[in-house]
Structures are given as structure tokens and as C-alpha cells.
Amino acid sequence: MTSSATSARRYCLSFTAAGLKPELAAVIAGxxxxxxxxxxxxxxxxxxxNALQARSANTGKRLELELRQRLQCLTGPQLQLLARGTSDERNAMAWLAVLKRIEIAADLTREVLMGKxxxxxxVLRRSDMAAFYEDCERDHPELTALAPSSQQKVRSALLQMLRDAGLLSGKAGKGGTLGTVQRPLLSPQVQELVAxxxxxxxxxxxxxxxxKPAKSRKSSNPPETESKPVAKPAVRSSAKPKAKAASKPAAKPKAAAKPAAKKAAPAQRAKA
Incomplete structure (x- = not known):
């Protein structure tokens, strides 16, 4: 348990300074x-x-730092789509930046939401989230080191980002439900940039x-094994016999034409 905890990369927990904020992220990208x-x-x-329209200088600095560190994980085309894309595409690129920067968000999506x-x-329940955090704390002691109020901020911020990214719909219910897991709508350009x-x-x-492996296997071996044996023997076997057969009969009609000409000549002289 100690070795796994020390080998695991520490979670980035500063994301509570800013939610998903796709509009503000688009401003920075632009x-x-x-x-x-x-x-x-x-x-x-x-x-x-004060491009982020923060109420105070300190708030502006925290917002700028957190959002910039996320956006620095994106590629050039992803930043362009974030700055100039549609509202849904901005949401997707802002969430992609979260996935690449905030590992706990990626783990939550992959291990809990995909499993649901x-x-x-x-239906996402509080018990699902409690079990997830319990498992995370085994390898990430930085979570247990947080004050209870900070732990609650981390959990609330993650849930809100899931809602803003379109992965969780509905409000929390009285029976311990937090919402319904759903796949967000992605444009073909978003899917291509992510993949x-x-x-x-x-x-x-x-x-x-x-x-990908299934496609590569189909296109690699069969064309090579089928093309080589068929093409070469067919050309060699058909060309030579036809050339010999055509050359021998062509010489005989010329030899037969000469006697016919000699017989016809005496007949014409006799009549004259």
C-alpha cells in the first residue's frame, strides 16, 4: 500500500479555483x-x-492561473476550436483541458461513469461517489490531508463540472441520487481532434x-500473397506458344504461290 501510494502521481486539486468556465477559457484561448x-x-x-471580468485582482489571478494551466495542455488546433467553435465545441474543449490536467476528473469519468x-x-448515486473517493484515498494521501471543508469543495466542483460538460443531467434527489449519466453530443471535428x-x-x-488493430490486419498480408503468384506465370506461359504457332504457317503459303505462277505462263503463250 505504501509503494502504490508513493508511485501514484499526485492529484491536482487546485481546480476548485475555477469550474469548467468554457466562456472564460475561450477568452484566454483567443x-x-x-x-x-x-x-x-x-x-x-x-x-x-481584466479580460476575465474578475471582481478583484486576486480572484483574477487565481482564475487566470488555473485556466491557463489547463489550456497549456491543449494542442494548437484544439485551442483554435475552443476560441472559435460553437458553444458545444467550447464546452468539449474546456472539458478536454480538464481531463488532461486534472487526473481525478479523468479517473472519475473512466472508472465510475463508464461503469454506470x-x-x-x-443513475449516479452518492454511494457510487463515496466508493470512488474511498478507493482514491488509498493511493492519494493528498486527499485525506485536506480539511473536511476542502474535501467537500473538491467533490462539489467535480460534480458541477460533470454537469457543465454534459455528462450528468438532472438534479440531486432525496433518495441519494445525484443525476443521470449521459454521453455528451460531440461534433465530428471534436471527435477527430480528441482521437x-x-x-x-x-x-x-x-x-x-x-x-485500430483490426483494420491494419486486413490491409497488410492478403494483397501481397495473392498478387505475386498469379501475374508472372500467366504472362510467360501464354506469350511464347502463340508466337511460334503463328510464324510456321505464315511461310508455307509463299512457297506454294510460285508453282502456280509458272504453270499459268505457258498457257498464255500457247494461245497467243
């Missing part, structure tokens, strides 16, 4: 693209102009990665 892909200049511009859909039991980055990230959207 400034980044205009700043010639310079994060230092982006940070200075965001803070100087696979077992045909889409080309890392197919394993599709699990964060409750999708299964495509099976």
Missing part, C-alpha cells in the same frame, strides 16, 4: 492566438485588461476508442 502563441504575453494581457453506462445503470491527440481521451467523453 488572446493566446492573437498574442502569437505566447503564454507570457497572454497572461499579461488577461490580467492588465456499461452496467445499464445510468488524433490520444484515443484514450475518448473515455472522458464516455466513448470507446476505435479498434
Amino acid at each position: 488572446i493566446y492566438l492573437e498574442a502569437a502563441a505566447n503564454w507570457a504575453l497572454t497572461k499579461a494581457t488577461v490580467l492588465e485588461c 453506462l456499461s452496467s445499464l445503470d445510468p 488524433s491527440d490520444d484515443p484514450a481521451l475518448l473515455a472522458g467523453f464516455l466513448l470507446h476508442a476505435p479498434a
